[in-house]
Amino acid sequence: MRVLILGCGRIGTGLVQRLSVSDHSVTVIDPAPKALARLPASFRGRKLVGDVLDRHVLAEAEIERQDALAAVMPSDDVNVVAARLARVVFHVPRVVARVYSPHTTEIYYRLGIQTVSTTSWGINRIAELLSYSELEPVASLGSGVDILDVAVPPLLVGRPISALSRPGEIQVAAISRGGKSFLPQLETLLEAGDLLHLIVLTSATDHLVAILRH
Amino acid sequence: MHIMIIGGGQVGSYLAGLLQEAGNRVTVVETRETQITAVQRTAPNTFFFLGDGTDPGVLEAAGIRTAAVVAAVTGADETNLVITSLARFAFDVQRVVARVNNPHNTWMFTPAMGVDVALNQADVMAQLIARAVG
Numbered sequence: 001m002r003v004l005i006l007g008c009g010r011i012g013t014g015l016v017q018r019l020s021v022s023d024h025s026v027t028v029i030d031p032a033p034k035a036l037a038r039l040p041a042s043f044r045g046r047k048l049v050g051d052v053l054d055r056h057v058l059a060e061a062e063i064e065r066q067d068a069l070a071a072v073m074p075s076d077d078v079n080v081v082a083a084r085l086a087r088v089v090f091h092v093p094r095v096v097a098r099v100y101s102p103h104t105t106e107i108y109y110r111l112g113i114q115t116v117s118t119t120s121w122g123i124n125r126i127a128e129l130l131s132y133s134e135l136e137p138v139a140s141l142g143s144g145v146d147i148l149d150v151a152v153p154p155l156l157v158g159r160p161i162s163a164l165s166r167p168g169e170i171q172v173a174a175i176s177r178g179g180k181s182f183l184p185q186l187e188t189l190l191e192a193g194d195l196l197h198l199i200v201l202t203s204a205t206d207h208l209v210a211i212l213r214h
Numbered sequence: 215m216h217i218m219i220i221g222g223g224q225v226g227s228y229l230a231g232l233l234q235e236a237g238n239r240v241t242v243v244e245t246r247e248t249q250i251t252a253v254q255r256t257a258p259n260t261f262f263f264l265g266d267g268t269d270p271g272v273l274e275a276a277g278i279r280t281a282a283v284v285a286a287v288t289g290a291d292e293t294n295l296v297i298t299s300l301a302r303f304a305f306d307v308q309r310v311v312a313r314v315n316n317p318h319n320t321w322m323f324t325p326a327m328g329v330d331v332a333l334n335q336a337d338v339m340a341q342l343i344a345r346a347v348g
Binding site for chain 2: 080084
């Protein structure tokens with residue numbers, strides 16, 4: 001696949017490295033020669049110094065022959081304009097623009113531009129990490145098995161506890177619901193507001209996190 | 215007619231004054247609070263809306279849905295192009311006019327980017343001067 005990357009900052013550099021591994025043909029444009037100098041010596045793609053909205057620079061980068069384009073300059077406006085030009089003027093099939101501003105993703109999608117808001121992503125991820133701190137064990141059953149209390153995540157509401165159980169790894173020991181606790185059966189359905197008391201193999205904690213985030 | 219101008223610098227304020235004298239209802243959207251006095255001096259009855267014109271929520275709150283014309287006249291070409299795209303394709307504004315700051319960027323100011331009319335100051339001035347000289 002031929003990929004054009006506009007901007008060689010942290011994200012641009014990281015993208016280049018990530019894509020070079022999978023044998024894509026990568027071209028990078030940045031107005032600052034210093035930025036391009038950050039690319040590793042092993043980079044075999046093309047580097048172009050120039051304005052990412054300059055028609056001649058884009059022509060030199062053969063934008064019309066690219067399969068995909070990522071606009072990752074520091075300015076949201078530059079990225080959105082570059083992405084839209086790539087779509088409607090140069091007919092690049094796959095285009096993604098990085099934006100800082102949250103809340104605009106949907107409106108740009110309607111304009112044919114796929115955006116990734118690193119700000120929203122960061123907020124969600126941090127909130128997620130903060131709210132999963134309850135995965136700290138409540139108690140330990142000797143070495144290697146823990147008891148964890150977890151609020152039922154919205155996506156598991158209405159599903160049987162078998163959606164969460166893993167033989168030999170994760171077991172739902174008890175559920176607290178409406179001020180009372182009981183021992184569930186495999187077909188017991190989870191309800192919003194349930195607090196789950198789990199017995200988990202310490203080595204399966206990551207597995208549990210994956211199921212809860214799902 | 216309701217006209218919305220995005221960018222309340224020298225160009226935006228002067229334009230607001232002219233359009234208002236011609237009997238239009240004018241809204242100016244500008245990010246710098248300090249520009250409010252400059253706009254009100256040149257165009258006293260203008261509705262000044264503080265906010266970023268590239269934010270669809272700001273455009274909506276400033277009343278873009280009732281605007282017959284939107285003029286994007288900020289000092290940054292990429293900003294003007296984001297505004298024209300939103301005005302045309304997200305808000306269906308009938309007529310969209312934009313200021314081109316750097317003549318090299320003129321190629322981007324097309325209907326595909328929501329622009330009906332692009333005005334390039336440097337080009338207009340150069341042509342007038344050339345005519346005066348010749």
